[in-house]
Amino acid sequence: MTKQRSEIEEKYQWDLTTIFPTDEAWEGELAALQADVEKTTGFAGxxxxxxxxxLEISETQLELMRRMETLYVYASxxxxxxxxxxxxxxxxxxxLxxxxxxxxxxxxxxxxxxxxxxxxLAAFMEEEPALQQYSHQFEKLLAGKKHVLSQEVEEVLAATSEVFDAPSETFSVLDNASIRFPEITDEDGNLVPLSHGSYISFMESSNRVVRQEAYEGLYSxxxxxxxxxxxxxQSNVKVNNLKARLRKYDSARHAALSANFIPESVYDTLVEAVNKHLPLLHRYINLRKKLLGIDDLKMYDMYTxxxxxxxxxxxxxxxxxATDTLTIFGDEYSAQVKEAFENRWIDVHENEGKRSGAYSGGAYDTNAxxxxxxxxxxxxxxxxxxETGHSLHSMFTRKNQPYVYGHYSIFLAEIASTTNENILTEKLLSxxxxxxxxxxxxxxxxxxxxxTVFRQTQFAEFEQAIYKADQEGQVLTAEFLNNLYSEINEKYYGLSxxxxxxxxxxxxRIPHFYYDFYVYxxxxxxxxxxxxxxxxxxxSQEDKERYLDYLKAGSSDYPLNVxxxxxxxxxxxxxxxxxxxxxxxxxxxLEALVEKGVHL
Structure with missing residues (x-):
């Protein structure tokens, strides 16, 4: 039975008192920040x-945002x-x-x-040297100059953000709160409810009948x-295409990638390279077919x-x-890992009402x-x-960059975490x-x-296709989306x-299609x-040092340069x-191990 929060030992709970010692302290900062925001009314113009x-207005904005982050992180x-x-x-x-x-x-x-x-700007920076540290930030703002609209229009767009978010919000409510899946029979012959959470475990069942029933029940x-x-x-696609058009971008993808200064060629190169290597995926699927002893492999056999x-x-x-594996990065990295693991940065165990999944979070002035x-x-x-990879990336960035550059691009976010995973794989295999x-x-x-590589690129290919179709006047009906998705899926998996x-x-059922060109x-x-x-x-040692420099760079340079x-x-x-x-x-x-009969 899942424990209540009060039943979890303190050493397994994160210590949020390092952010605010009490809830009353948080409420005091909320009131103080509200008052300070109200004092900025004379800045406009x-x-x-x-x-x-x-300098004064820029630093005031950054300082208020810095405090806002800390306030929000504690609450969330x-x-x-x-x-x-x-x-x-x-x-x-x-x-919020x-x-x-x-x-x-x-x-x-x-x-x-x-x-x-x-x-x-050059004259201002010469006159006020303290502005120099903001030069890259100013450069990034100027780069988007032709895409920023008048103040009146920007205010209108800001005011309509809730309306523009409606398709995504509606999807979320429908998918998480409204729809109900049928009951299915589990491995023990019991009738059990099917849900988003249980679906994954049913797909991993060794009982093919259970997998099939869960799969067909979900998709029915x-x-x-x-x-x-x-x-x-369709509404979400239209919103993003409209906003891109209003801001004079070539497309919604152009707008989304430009936010991180990523050329669209990076996206296209990914799709082309993955398509070129689809025979490797087909080879792996054929091995799966052989190992499972199934002549008519289906999509519901992909996860067992x-x-x-x-x-x-x-x-x-x-x-x-994890501590042993990460010593490869050297003393500075290991010392930070030790601090994270020993000083209650981690909320470990499940309890009733706790958010599902896993994440790394925090603000510039908090632990990661x-x-x-x-x-x-x-x-x-x-x-x-x-998650330790994410947290260490955050801490190295915050300790080495001022607040204005104390965050890293989403484009770079998954690299530090997945590098840790790959190093763990090498360690375990050795x-x-x-x-x-x-x-x-x-x-x-x-x-x-x-x-990750094949499936998320499959999603990216589908996402680009539906945005392009909408731009060209195609109505994104269920029939159109079904046909397009099944065609791409067949190409990727080689299954009819x-x-x-x-x-x-x-x-x-894919929420990432509402994240605006995120999945790639x-x-x-x-x-x-x-x-x-x-x-x-x-x-070499130099390779490790260059990697640590990447962790420390934050947003002080463009992501591709970092x-x-x-x-x-x-x-x-x-x-x-x-x-x-x-x-x-x-x-x-793996194929060689199969030939040796290891799987038997």
Whole structure:
């Protein structure tokens, strides 16, 4: 039975008193910040009055945002540890409300700043040397000058954000709160409810009848509501295409990637490289077919484990393994890992009402906390080392950059976490002594690669196609979306769409299609991490130091420049080809183990 929050030992709970000692202290800061935001009303219209004015207003905005982040992080994490508590739901709502007020208070900033000429800014920076540290930030703002609208229009767009968010919000309510899946019969013959959470475990069942019933039960529900889901997705696509058009971007993808200064060629190169290597995926699927002893492999056979090795780690064992694995980065990194693991940065165990899943979070002035829902599995060891990668990236950035550059691009976010995962794989493979455990580790890696590089690129290809179709006047009906998705799915998996009819509805259940060209970054991040981890494990001390410099860079340079300095040029296909080489080598090794009969 799941424990109540009060039943979890303190040492397994994160220590949020390091942010605010009490809830009353948080409420005091909320009131103080509200009062300070109200004092900024006289700033509008005066940003470029003088160098001193530009410095004062810029620093005031950054300082208020810095405090706002800390305020929000405390509220959201308190809420996440038990989502049933009304008090922290209210805290989070108040923080979001204040964030909206703060954003509106500085809505003037960008339009006014973009009235400046390069000559005027140069003169200001010479007159007020303290402005020099903001030069890269100013450069980024100027780069988007032609896409920023008048202050009046910007205010209108800000005011309509809730309306523009409606398709995504509607999807979320429909998918998480409204639809109900049928009951199915589990491995023990019991009738049990099907849900988003239980679906994954049913897909991993060794009983094919259970897998099929869960699969068909889930997608029969999406089939029933396919036209509603098509409308929410179509509306979301139209919103993003409209905003891109208003801001004079070529497309919604152009707008989304421009936010991180990523050329669209990076996206296209990913899709092209993955398509070129689809025979590797087909080879792995054929091996899965052989191992499962199934002549008519279906999409619901994709997730059942190929290994029966019960590779378990207690939480304490996982901490020790992660600590040992990460010593490869040197003393500075290891000292930070020790601090995170020993000083209650991690909320470890599941409790009633706790947010599901895992994440790394925090603000510039807080620890980089981690939320887990620990189970003694190999997967959870990988989750721990993954989130530690995020947290260490955050801490290295915050300790080495001023607040203005104290965050890193979403494009780079998954690289540090997945590099840790890849290094763990190398570590486990170097230590394993028996073939069955080696088989389990290789299988875990290959499934992770398939689910990240191949699957997320499949999503990226579908996403680009629906946005392009809308731009060209195609109505995104359920029929159109079903046909497109099943066609792409057949290409990726080599499994007939006709024999896997339910998979045509999968697009309806993917929340990432409401994240505006986000998914491709999972694939590029995993591939870049594969290249970096190989350099770290097999390369020189300089390779490790360059990697640590990447962790420390934050947003002080453009994302592609930051990662290029670490040794990966993501404008070229090489890093993707390197990643596929690792996949192929490990697939070959798994095939060799199968030939030895290890899986039997």
């Amino acid at each position: 005066h940003l470029l009055d003088s160098a001193k004015s530009l 994490m308190k809420n996440d540890q038990d989502t049933r508590e009304g008090k922290y739901q209210e805290f989070q709502a108040k923080a 409300g204040l964030y909206s007020t703060l954003s509106q208070a500085f809505a003037f900033y960008e339009p006014e700043f973009l009235e400046a000429t390069e000559e005027q 529900t999406y089939e029933q509501f396919q036209h509603t889901y098509a409308k929410t997705l 484990p190929l290994s029966d090795v019960d590779y378990k780690f207690t939480y304490e064992d996982a901490l020790a393994k 906390f981690m939320l887990l829902n620990w189970q003694d599995t190999l997967d959870n060891l990988y989750t721990l080392i993954h 230590e394993v002594e028996d073939d069955k455990t080696r088989f389990a580790i290789l299988n875990h890696y290959l499934d992770g690669f398939r689910g 769409a006709e024999e896997n009819p339910q998979i045509q509805f999968e697009w309806a 970054q999972y694939a590029t991040g995993f591939a870049a991490a594969s290249a970096l981890s190989h350099k770290i494990v097999h390369g 990662i290029k300095k670490a040794g990966v040029d993501m404008t070229k296909e090489d890093y993707l080809n390197d990643a596929f080489k690792v996949f192929e080598d490990r697939l070959t090794e």
